Amino acid sequence: MFAPIARISNKLGRNVITTMVRNHSNGGIPGENLPFDISNRYKLTVYFIAFFGSGLAAPYLICRHQLLKK
Numbered sequence: 001m002f003a004p005i006a007r008i009s010n011k012l013g014r015n016v017i018t019t020m021v022r023n024h025s026n027g028g029i030p031g032e033n034l035p036f037d038i039s040n041r042y043k044l045t046v047y048f049i050a051f052f053g054s055g056l057a058a059p060y061l062i063c064r065h066q067l068l069k070k
Helices: 003-024 041-068
Strands: none
Touching: none
């Protein structure tokens, strides 16, 4: 009873995934799928330092703030 529905939904699912892969493929261009631009190396370096530096420095700055409170 449910076999034809299962076959149809399976085929539909495969077609949707295949279409998504075909339409969203960028041809293997390095960095094309990243949410930031990697063409300017100095801007990228500043972004990485700010991103990772803020995460690594946050606990120390919070601790310093708590120790300096009256």
